[in-house]
Amino acid sequence: MATETENGAVDAAHGAAEAGGAGMPQLEFSTFGNQIFWLVVALVIIFFVLSKIALPRIAGVLAERQGTITNDLAAAEELKQKAVEAEEAYKQALADARSEAQKIVNDAKAEIQADLDAAQAKADAEIAAKTAESEKAIAEIRDGAADSAKEVARDTVKEILGAMGFSADARTVTSAVNARTKG
Amino acid sequence: MATEAHGEETGGLVFHPLDQFIVEPLFGNAGDPVHWYTITNVTLWMALAVLAIVALFVFGSRGRAIVPTRTQSIGEILYGFTYKMVEDVAGKDAIKFFPYIMSLFMFILFANYLGLLPMSFATTSHIAVTAVLALAVFLTVTIVGFVKNGVGFLGLFWVASAPLALRPILAIIELISYFVRPVSHSIRLGGNIMAGHAVIKVFAGFAAIAAISPFAVLSITAIYGLEVLVAGVQAYVFTILTCVYLKDALHPSH
Secondary structure: OHHHHHHHHHHHHHHHHHHOOOOOHHHOHHHHHHHHHHHHHHHHHHHHHHHHHHHHHHHHHHHHHHHHHHHHHHHHHHHHHHHHHHHHHHHHHHHHHHHHHHHHHHHHHHHHHHHHHHHHHHHHHHHHHHHHHHHHHHHHHHHHHHHHHHHHHHHHHHHHHHHHOOOOOHHHHHHHHHHHHOO | OHHHHOOOOOOOOOOOOOHHHOOOEOOOOOOOOOOOOOOEHHHHHHHHHHHHHHHHHHHOOOOOOOOOOHHHHHHHHHHHHHHHHHHHHHOHHHHHHHHHHHHHHHHHHHHHHHHOOOOOOOHHHOHHHHHHHHHHHHHHHHHHHHHHHHHHHHHHOOOOOOOOOOHHHHHHHHHHHHHHHHHHHHHHHHHHHHHHHHHHHHHHHHOOOOOOHHHHHHHHHHHHHHHHHHHHHHHHHHHHHHHHHHHHHHOOOO
């Protein structure tokens, strides 16, 4: 192992010596011109590609996106406002409808009450009229009945007197029946 | 790459942790000279980084969707993250440098992550690359500082809140620290990436020994996890330091 390592070290030194005078490819001055030339070419290409094409394009995209986001946020805010307004309007409409319904109910109640009152009054009046009429009819019937009873009584009296052989004048009979039936 | 370069060596422990960083022509032989225009593995992996960035940001956002696709969403997250970082750290008036900072950030981020693919080449592990990035930041910041503030930019080095006697000394220290910035800025990134990749390769070398290979494989897994973190963090650190330097340039008063 020791000899191997020694060999390796010798090889390394040998290789380094072979690679260039100073041992480091970085210090191989003969390649500097080549590296610098290609570096400058590469940098110039990168600079022009970036500054003329890529960076303005990316800046544009970022600005556009920012604008879109801002617009969307504004639109969202507006829609939210509209939603709030719509809710307000809905609530208002609901309240209006409620009060309207209440009013209609009250009106209907009042109307029905009025109709009811009128019908009641009319019915009362009719009933009163009917009652009066009935009373009148009853009174007539009663009067009629009393008269009929008197007549029957007179006739009966006349018949009885006739059967017993008395003759009585009509006036006396009538007054007698009237006197009996009074009260 | 190690096996290509040193295929003739057999047996024993073979450590070539730095061979993965060798810059070599993509076409032709390994030993061919590398000219400035040669298409190398650096070219390939930088091109892949460019393509990945184009795919993510250009094709990903092709739909310009209000509700983004997954790819577009990733691009938007990176955009938002970087934009916020520039705005928070460097200030609102630094926003016009946002594409510049975004380009640096994305290049480093994608190069770091592509470099973590097995058999890939980590372009950001090279000091030549990170030094150019850091110098670009340094020069930009310095020029912007003088253009925006004129001579007032030198107020950055003149600490007005310190006692008068201390100010020249502090000015020297501030001046040195200012010029050390690109050095630390570049070595921090390059060193981190290089060290991580080299350590993985060292453990991979140990995996050849049967007795410790389970430990070596576990270590590679652990270090790889750490490197995934480092790749993101180092790109982030490079970018946020760029923003800090830019803030100094725009508002030099302490």
